[in-house]
Amino acid sequence: MRQINSDIEVSRxxxxxxxxxxxxxxxxxxxxxxxxxxxxxxxxxxxDLAHQAHLTPSQLRLLQVVADETDSAAKPTDIxxxxxxxxxxxxxxxxxxxxxxxxxxxxxxxDRRQTYVCVTETGQGxxxxxxxxxxxxxxxxxxxxxxxxxxxLIASLERVAAMLDADxxxxxxxxxxxxxxxxxxxx
Amino acid sequence: MRQINSDIEVSRxxxxxxxxxxxxxxxxxxxxxxxxxxxxxxxxxxxDLAHQAHLTPSQLRLLQVVADETDSAAKPTDIxxxxxxxxxxxxxxxxxxxxxxxxxxxxxxxDRRQTYVCVTETGQGxxxxxxxxxxxxxxxxxxxxxxxxxxxLIASLERVAAMLDADxxxxxxxxxxxxxxxxxxxx
DNA sequence: CGTTTTGCTTTGGCAGTCGAAGTATCAAAC
DNA sequence: GTTTGATACTTCGACTGCCAAAGCAAAACG
Numbered sequence: 001m002r003q004i005n006s007d008i009e010v011s012r013x014x015x016x017x018x019x020x021x022x023x024x025x026x027x028x029x030x031x032x033x034x035x036x037x038x039x040x041x042x043x044x045x046x047x048d049l050a051h052q053a054h055l056t057p058s059q060l061r062l063l064q065v066v067a068d069e070t071d072s073a074a075k076p077t078d079i080x081x082x083x084x085x086x087x088x089x090x091x092x093x094x095x096x097x098x099x100x101x102x103x104x105x106x107x108x109x110x111d112r113r114q115t116y117v118c119v120t121e122t123g124q125g126x127x128x129x130x131x132x133x134x135x136x137x138x139x140x141x142x143x144x145x146x147x148x149x150x151x152x153l154i155a156s157l158e159r160v161a162a163m164l165d166a167d168x169x170x171x172x173x174x175x176x177x178x179x180x181x182x183x184x185x186x187x
Numbered sequence: 188m189r190q191i192n193s194d195i196e197v198s199r200x201x202x203x204x205x206x207x208x209x210x211x212x213x214x215x216x217x218x219x220x221x222x223x224x225x226x227x228x229x230x231x232x233x234x235d236l237a238h239q240a241h242l243t244p245s246q247l248r249l250l251q252v253v254a255d256e257t258d259s260a261a262k263p264t265d266i267x268x269x270x271x272x273x274x275x276x277x278x279x280x281x282x283x284x285x286x287x288x289x290x291x292x293x294x295x296x297x298d299r300r301q302t303y304v305c306v307t308e309t310g311q312g313x314x315x316x317x318x319x320x321x322x323x324x325x326x327x328x329x330x331x332x333x334x335x336x337x338x339x340l341i342a343s344l345e346r347v348a349a350m351l352d353a354d355x356x357x358x359x360x361x362x363x364x365x366x367x368x369x370x371x372x373x374x
Numbered sequence: 375c376g377t378t379t380t381g382c383t384t385t386g387g388c389a390g391t392c393g394a395a396g397t398a399t400c401a402a403a404c
Numbered sequence: 405g406t407t408t409g410a411t412a413c414t415t416c417g418a419c420t421g422c423c424a425a426a427g428c429a430a431a432a433c434g
Contacts, residue, residue, distance in 0.1 A: 027337050028329050034344035035325075039226050041348070044271040056389060076413065084231035089391050091414055096389085113399045113412040138222075141350035142215050149346075150214050156343035157221035159336075163328035164228035243391095243420060263382065276422050278383055283420085300381045300430045 035160070053130050058083075060130065062093045063102060066119050067127040073106070073118040102126065222347070240317050245270075247317065249280045250289060253306050254314040260293070260305040289313065 050060040065082050066074045080090045094117050097103040102123035108114035119127065142150065237247040252269050253261045261269075267277045281304050284290040289310035295301040306314065329337065 027341060028326055031329060031337070031341045031344050032325065034341065034348045035225070035229075037348035038222070038344070039229060040271065042222075042226060047271070058390060077411090084227065084234070085390085086392055087413065088393080088415085092390070095414095111400070111412080115413065138219065138347075138350055139215050142218060145346075150218070152339060153343045153346065154214060154218045154221065156340045157218050157225065157347070159340065160325075160344070161221045161224035161228070163325060164225055164232075245421065264380095272421085273423055274382065275384085275424080279421075282383095298381085298431070302382065 049130060053126055055126075058085075058089075059093055059097055062090070063097065063119065063123055063127055066103065066117055067124060071118075072124065073116040075108075075114055075116060079117065097123070236317060240313055242313075245272075246280055246284055249277070250284065250306065250310055250314055251317075253290060253304055254311060258305075259311065260303040262301055262303060266304065284310070 046060075047057050050057040053060060055063070061083060062079060065079055066072060076087055076090045076094065080087045083090070094103060094105065098105060101120055104118045104120050106116045106118050108116055142153075145153070233247075234244050237244045240247060242250070248270060249266060252266055253259060263274055263277045263281065267274045270277070281290060281292065285292060288307055291305045291307050293303045293305050295303060329340075332340070
């Protein structure tokens with residue numbers, strides 16, 4: 001056994017966030033653990049998948065985001081919003097995908113400041129053939145569920161999603177009041 | 188700017204389902220959409236959170252993974268496994284965290300090839316003060332649910348998690364409750 | 375012993391990411 | 405019509421993330 005001399009105790013006292021939480025019940029814990037497993041499994045799987053398409057995860061994601069739009073075209077700003085990254089990042093990604101002929105820039109007529117990123121046929125071909133990261137493993141299991149289970153699952157997932165989204169819009173969670181200083185910065 | 192539109196990829200319909208779109212029922216689709224929303228919201232939020240601590244997402248994650256171990260210490264190999272990255276990457280991350288005094292390398296006595304990565308007091312302080320990415324926003328909503336809803340939610344989530352990590356992915360990373368009590372840990 | 379295996383670090387290289395500065399365009403006020 | 409200020413995007417520079425492969429010890433095996 002490893003007995004590193006670490007007397008640091010992870011004292012698991014209660015969480016005190018806000019007025020309402022005195023302790024996190026096991027149930028919350030359980031659901032969070034499940035959520036994490038979901039995200040972790042998916043994340044790792046997504047990496048593999050992108051790799052199989054000879055793309056990076058971000059590139060594939062951008063491709064999917066754009067392909068998902070009604071005309072397989074989207075403005076960089078929107079893409080950035082959807083992906084949760086900056087415009088600069090989108091530019092870089094689009095550059096790379098363009099170099100591979102998977103997407104294409106097309107200037108807007110209405111507003112010439114704008115550019116549309118469009119998926120090319122080649123790009124669309126990839127998107128069509130790469131199963132969605134979640135899908136491959138998920139669909140199989142999901143379809144095997146009883147009818148009522150499926151319905152319940154959806155309801156629950158949407159509920160969770162709503163919980164998270166709602167806060168995301170508000171986005172000024174507790175911690176914003178101050179930074180947490182990590183000690184000496186060695187940049 | 189952190190605008191998370193509620194219309195998140197709801198417009199999606201047929202794409203990315205590959206050649207056999209028709210075989211996938213709407214329900215599967217609906218649940219996948221919800222799952223994506225969950226992951227997206229969480230991912231983005233986690234970035235912000237790490238940023239507030241002047242850390243990168245990966246660095247924070249490593250810190251949390253290690254702090255979560257029984258002795259707040261872990262071997263690089265295990266960390267890599269938990270995080271789904273290579274050993275080399277772990278080395279790099281540990282280097283950076285070490286430079287900031289948040290973790291510490293400590294050679295093992297029994298096997299001198301091994302090194303333990305230990306969270307320092309400073310590091311522990313950060314972990315304690317960073318509410319878990321999910322937790323903060325999630326707990327609030329979750330605790331407000333009816334009893335039966337909570338139970339159902341857990342069942343569903345665990346079911347999904349089970350669907351996804353068919354691989355023996357270790358499941359209980361981070362999540363031991365956040366603990367906003369700051370008190371300096373005395374060794 | 376020597377050989378292989380194991381655990382970690384180093385190296386080299388590419389991709390992702392952002393902030394800040396730059397460019398072009400539109401839009402509204404003058 | 406010109407000025408002024410926003411908007412949409414790109415460029416630039418600097419960092420981090422990540423990995424494969426090579427390197428280095430120490431341990432385990434024979």
